[in-house]
Amino acid sequence: KAGVTQTPRYLIKTRGQQVTLSCSPISGHRSVSWYQQTPGQGLQFLFEYFSETQRNKGNFPGRFSGRQFSNSRSEMNVSTLELGDSALYLCASSLGDRDQETQYFGPGTRLLVL
């Protein structure tokens, strides 16, 4: 099976712009989770989608949003970018039926906000 893919891999934006990141899960996986990774804050949970519905949400402002399509592909959007949004954004997929399941991570999208 193909792994989790994320596009684009690298992105440079300026403050105030918005950005959309994409994640394609492993075939058959219905859960997609998003994480932000920064040197200062580590890995922080953004949100999780399961069967097109947001099932869990972390403590991020409303500028961070996401959605999931019927084929389980997910997008994450950040509006009005701030310098502090510079990070590696990781998505992970799993079957999603039980919370002890393994999450499989993509390589990430590295976002730089100037």
Added chain:
Amino acid sequence: AQSVTQLGSHVSVSEGALVLLRCNYSSSVPPYLFWYVQYPNQGLQLLLKYTTGATLVKGINGFEAEFKKSETSFHLTKPSAHMSDAAEYFCAVTRGGGYQKVTFGTGTKLQVIP
């Protein structure tokens, strides 16, 4: 609520020496515990996980971890370090926070000295 504490943000070992990476968790219910490894510019890869049953869990690349409820610990060990083990390691916990809402530790960077 659940949390994870990884002691030591950086650990250095000599090639061939024992690797010990420490992880303590806090969870109001029996936890599910994970260790992930991240190589530079890559996503996270699962090393091993504990859900129920045997408390000594064996993972990939010769790593293992022991769940100790009385000590609320899940330390990662490997008898003999290899240069290829140099990476960042993350302990994670889930359960009680909702499906797939995983809480990660701050990570430990392992340096292997030849």
